[in-house]
Amino acid sequence: ISLMFPIYNMVGLQLKGGVIDQDDECSLEMELALRFCHEAQLQAYHYARSLANLAEMYGRVGVLDEALKYFNVMKAVYMKEDHPKLLLDAYAVDRCAVSFATSALWYLQMGQINNAIDRCDYVIDHILPHYG
DSSP, rough: OOTHHHHHHHHHHHHHHHHHHHHHTOOHHHHHHHHHHHHHSSSHHHHHHHHHHHHHHHHHOOOOOOOOOOOOHHHOOTTTHHHHHHHHHHHSSOOHHHHHHHHHHHHHTTTHHHHHHHHHHHIIIIIIGGGO
């Protein structure tokens, strides 16, 4: 089953990059992301990755409340000591770590400057040290 998760990831990247055409609502990408999230619940690090994917998608289309909802679930699942290596091995990038940084931008877009700064501080203090 783990074989499917990198495939979901690759097709999602192709959709996001415009290699595969989709409608303005990104409905194909959204369906793929939701399916990935549903199936990934068997392994915590794949599930965290799929939640980061959904958060990023909602953030990209400007639905920031939904983006933060999925981000907060991802944050609860993501184990910053264990998951980075597993995610790097499976996907070549830890999108969960990237999502922590991206969420600061969502706070900026909502005018929540202090939350954005707090998130940046969290990334510096708690996420980046696991990549030293």
